Amino acid sequence: MNAGLETVGAEGLRRFDALRTEAADAVTERLYATYGPIYEQYGPRGRKTCREDIALHLEFLRPALEFGVAPPMVDYLCWYASVIAARGTPREHVAPSLEWLAAFYAERMEPAEAAAVTAALRAARRDFLNAETAPAAAPQAPDPWPEAAVFLSSLLAGDHREALAIMQRCTDGGRSLSEIELHVVQPVLYQIGEKWQANQVAVAGEHMATAIAQSVMTAGLLRSTPVAPNGKRALLACVEGNDHALGLRMVADAFQLGG
Numbered sequence: 272m273n274a275g276l277e278t279v280g281a282e283g284l285r286r287f288d289a290l291r292t293e294a295a296d297a298v299t300e301r302l303y304a305t306y307g308p309i310y311e312q313y314g315p316r317g318r319k320t321c322r323e324d325i326a327l328h329l330e331f332l333r334p335a336l337e338f339g340v341a342p343p344m345v346d347y348l349c350w351y352a353s354v355i356a357a358r359g360t361p362r363e364h365v366a367p368s369l370e371w372l373a374a375f376y377a378e379r380m381e382p383a384e385a386a387a388v389t390a391a392l393r394a395a396r397r398d399f400l401n402a403e404t405a406p407a408a409a410p411q412a413p414d415p416w417p418e419a420a421v422f423l424s425s426l427l428a429g430d431h432r433e434a435l436a437i438m439q440r441c442t443d444g445g446r447s448l449s450e451i452e453l454h455v456v457q458p459v460l461y462q463i464g465e466k467w468q469a470n471q472v473a474v475a476g477e478h479m480a481t482a483i484a485q486s487v488m489t490a491g492l493l494r495s496t497p498v499a500p501n502g503k504r505a506l507l508a509c510v511e512g513n514d515h516a517l518g519l520r521m522v523a524d525a526f527q528l529g530g
């Protein structure tokens with residue numbers, strides 16, 4: 272997206288927000304009316320998941336309306352299409368849901384606000400369709416060390432001891448905790464994220480991997496010697512609604528060991 276989008280003022284954003292649940296319900300109904308037989312595979316939970324997904328589209332549309340910038344929503348749509356495709360829903364279902372959202376808001380908002388919302392949705396749809404064959408590159412982790420491969424299998428197998436032993440061998444070899452976190456733990460967690468995205472690892476597996484990685488990091492921290500504290504403090508916290516704390520934990524470890 273080159274040109275910026277028109278932004279929506281505070282009052283319009285309030286109206287947009289107030290309609291989010293209804294919009295998600297309406298688009299879910301249209302998706303089911305159009306593609307119902309494909310969604311039968313998801314059983315009774317399917318509609319709920321579908322509504323949550325449409326609500327997530329609106330979550331990403333919100334900043335596009337507030338700040339007039341569409342690329343984050345387009346990146347999100349590319350990511351979302353890959354997630355649903357790996358779970359049996361054709362990525363072709365994404366574009367119609369954006370059109371139906373536009374139609375819903377066109378009917379329910381003031382004309383000027385509706386025009387901005389529909390323009391943002393159409394711009395995101397167009398750029399998503401153009402980007403579909405070349406989605407934005409995912410963030411890259413630092414280069415993995417050879418130990419990362421075994422660390423990955425130990426996290427996936429729930430093998431806590433093996434994961435800890437890998438950390439211990441790296442520490443014995445003179446590597447610092449931050450180096451191990453960057454070149455073993457982080458690349459492996461990114462790979463686990465790719466596997467979740469491709470539907471090869473369940474959320475439960477992601478949780479188990481995080482728990483093991485976190486405890487290995489804690490063990491590494493307790494075995495490391497920090498430099499003398501410099502008296503400075505930092506407070507690290509996730510933004511509301513985002514539970515991805517492990518990266519922050521790594522930053523905290525580095526700060527703590529660095530005094």
Ligand code: B12
Nearest residue numbers: 457460461464465468477478512513514515516517518521
């Ligand atoms: C572990 C994990 C989880 C755990 C998190 C547990 C925890 N306590 O952290 C759980 C299972 C809870 C989880 C849940 C979800 N997750 Co998740 N998760 C991951 C995973 C696999 C690893 C995250 C991680 O720890 N990475 C390792 C750390 C070290 O890397 P990092 O966060 O990038 O941090 C480094 C730098 O970025 C930087 N940094 C980070 N923060 C800061 C801050 C400062 C101040 C500084 C200086 C530097 C800095 O320094 C760190 C060290 O180098 C990622 C995959 C990925 N690519 O990261 C997906 C991922 C982030 N999750 C994803 C998703 C979709 C979800 C869920 C919605 C669904 C699900 N999979 O369950 C829920 C949402 C929950 C919520 N409300 O937040 C997506 C997000 C996609 C997107 N477009 O936003 C990802 C990318 C997976 C994917 N490939 O699709 N997840």
